[in-house]
Amino acid sequence: MSGGDVPTKLKVLSNVQYQQICQFISRYRGLAIDCEYELRNRIFQDVDPMALTCILQSEVFNKTRGQHSKNDQRAKKLLKAYESQKDLYDDALLIRMSCVECINPVALCRMLLQEKYKLRHRSHVSRLLKNPHLIDEHHLAACVQQCVVSDNQEGPITDLRRRLIGEEYEMKLKTMAKEAGIHFYDERDLRRMGFDKTPDIKMILPFLYKGEVINWIESKANFGDTKGHKFNIQQQLQSYCNRFGPGIIIYWFGYHEETPLMPENKIGITVLPDFPAKEDLVFMQLDSGEAVPAGAPKETSSPLNESSK
Template identity: 35%
Template sequence: MMAARRAVICMQIYQDAALIIESQQYRRDCLQLLAKKFPLIPQETLLSIYSQRYQQHTKQVHHAHRQAMKEYYDQYQSRNACQESSESLLLEMANEILFSPALFARMILEEHIRRNNLIPVETAASSIVSQWVKSPHLIQDTALQHQVRQCILTDTNYGPLGENLKHSVGHQYEFLLLEKIKELRIPYLDERDLSSRGYDKTPDIKLEVPIAVNGHIVNWIESKASFGDELNHNKYLDEQFWSYTNRFGSGLVIYWFGFVQELDVHEKQGIMLTDHFPPRSTITLLAN
């Protein structure tokens, strides 16, 4: 059963989608199956759910893959030495073990540095790896350089490309929020204003004059360019939202890509969830 708004889905539908993603071993082409199974759910919502499940899975298996880093490097060296070696070897190896290509490339680079004594002992290999991932042309081994670049460019969840995409989308929706607030001509403070006043944990927008949305007072608004699942929402509650309510009073969280309907249970405690900026007809301006 779907909620009134397409991006707000019940827990059962979310769990069904998560099961499909898991059954397809977190491959990106599972998005096609999700679209067929849930035609009424927006594509950006399905993509956000997939990305979050993928990242949660990656965090769970990351340590085990790091433990096997030396073995992976030996395999890479052996396969790379073959005449039939693929120019996309690193990417293929990452896909074979169902692991993030960008993170896999980082591990291979780290082991490559250690095996070849490319930096002084006192220098952290991870710091050099970060430089090489951002600027692959610094890698002197041209074959490795090419393969690392492939891993980075195809990985939309990790690495510089993925991070840039996430930041870009986040800024896009923060800008949209600001435009909506300005249209209402409501005085507000943003994160920079609040930080300059000494606040350490700040919402995206603090309204200097509260508004009411469907009768509920809103003192602050937080923009999340993601889907609100149970794991991330509970983390945000502990690390952000409760602090905002304790300091500024009740507020509004916008999960632009939707959320699990059953999570919207803290309205009486001052945290209201939505998947869009409230329409003007639902907003009461408490002062001009």
């Protein structure tokens, strides 16, 4: 590696590496945003930063889901604690409480707002989180605003960031597919054609990837651990395989080494950490019916392979 090269970060993690990351997260005491900083900048610097962010997100989600009913029962006690201390501390009171109670800052805000204002619908609480200035108590409004900007796991800012990242990588998939010479339908095209569950792109004409027929590609701006991948198969990929045939799922931020080897993939699922290399793609010429490697010179002007001339 030359002096100017940037070392490649790990995206496909062994079971040992993955367990080490999960153990660090489970033992960490403090805000998830601080845990993410430790993961990315101090402890696991050889791992793709977005892989670490996604693993943290998954671990925190699983932990939070298990505590949901218990947290609801704690709401009265936590609101009472806030009311008794709000005159003693500055606007960081809820941040301190979330660290002590091991609750995400925004989750703590939800509990307190719901209890204080007797809000029965989640949408009403979400409105106050998006617009803290609507909270009539100024100290609480300031605390909520600080929690929203300090929480990297939930809340309006985090939801927006994740949605934008997902859209960015869907666009990346379409751009790379066009550059490879693939012609496809996207989700909007497929919905107009009457399909309900649709992959991100569906090939107009299938191609071969390392000898395997590919009919569709699904983009996931996420890390593919085995549990999450199994969920994706049940919710989406099995339907795609039944309807369209074999396809590819791309986990742009990497995956657990066992994910591509899961027996559930045998229905026609190929797992990749990036867009397939052009030299591994083989297209069918529409006029001659012959298979042609991507980028190979052609005598005809098949529209499917126009961009690889």
